[in-house]
Amino acid sequence: MKKDEEMRTALITGAGRREGLGFEIARQLGAEGFHVILSARRLEQVEPLAAELVAQGVKASALKVDLLDHASLAAAAQQVEAQFGTLDVLVNNAAMMVGSPNVADKDMDELLLEFQTNVVGTWSVTQQFLPLIxxxxxxxxxxxxSGSGAFWDPDYGLVNYPGFEMERFGAPISAYALTKTAVNGLTIKMAKELKSDNILxxxxxxxxxxxRPGSEEWGARPVADGAKGVVWAATLPDDGPTGLFFRDGKQLPW
Known part of the structure; x- marks a missing residue:
């Protein structure tokens, strides 16, 4: 990372919920000494959360980032450049899942929104902040x-699905899972193209x-546990892996 460890910066998208994964990722990265930038579509979502971290001794700030608004992304990148000059870590956490997952009755506008947010949005925010990285x-x-976007994840993968407790509900493969299949492919693409820039x-x-409330009842684990694997990948050493898929620091099959 940077020679001046005190100036390390990390931007986390989708960090607008106190109970959410993005906020916990920010909290853990802040504990590692990063200045964490919590972002969401509305600034009022993240301002109190950033203030909460600051009160805990973490260097944190809030930023409006709307993955579907190119002007918002450009303005956000300009703001980070003006304040910090560079960006060390980008965590593309923002995503959405809406509506029915069934082929027969899935609303195509909802499907388009999911792909625009989860796939195009991830690409767009990376593109805007890439010069700083x-x-x-x-x-x-x-x-x-998500393992649900992999073909061979033994627990959640497309081929093995459903392979966990929710199978009793007869839930079909979601459109969200398919967006994550695309995100996995995008990860490989990014890794290959950015390797020469020393970006993992x-x-x-x-x-x-x-x-979400009640999710523990069907086996969901604490958010802090899920965030640890993201923080691990965000703080890899310079000779660490790139272009791979992990859960809890262990490689998963695509």
Whole structure:
């Protein structure tokens, strides 16, 4: 990372919920000494969360980042450049899942929104902040993905699905899972293209985490546990892996 460890910066998208994965990733990276930039579509979502971390002694700030608004992304990148000059870590955490997962009755506008947010949005925010990451000299990009988007994940993968407790509900493969298949492919693409810039790019599945009330009842684990694997990938040494897929620091099959 940077020679001046005190100036390490990390931007986390989708960090607008106190109970969410993004906030916990920010908290853990802040504990590692990063200045964490919590971002969400609305600034009022992240300002109190950033203030909460600051009160805990973490260097933190809030930023408006709307993955579907190119002007918002450009303005956000300009703001980070003006304040910090470079960016060390980008965690692409923002994603959405809406509506029915069934082929027969899936609303196509909802499907388009999911792909625009989860796939195009991930690409767009990376594109806007890439010059700052390159300028940092040895950046890290972590794409928060899902084993449900892999073909051969033994627990959640497309071929093995359903392979966990929710199978009793008869849930079909979701459109969200297919967006994560695309994110996994995008991760490989980014890793290959950015290797010469000393940027490590990996996908991380946080597992099923308890970000919603009642989710613990069907086996969701604490958010802090899911966040650890993301933080691990965000703080890899310079000779660490790139273009791979992990959960809890262990490589997963694509």
């Amino acid at each position: 390159v300028a940092g000299g040895n950046g890290r990009i972590v794409n928060v993905s 790019v990996n996908a991380v599945c946080p597992g099923v985490t308890a970000t």
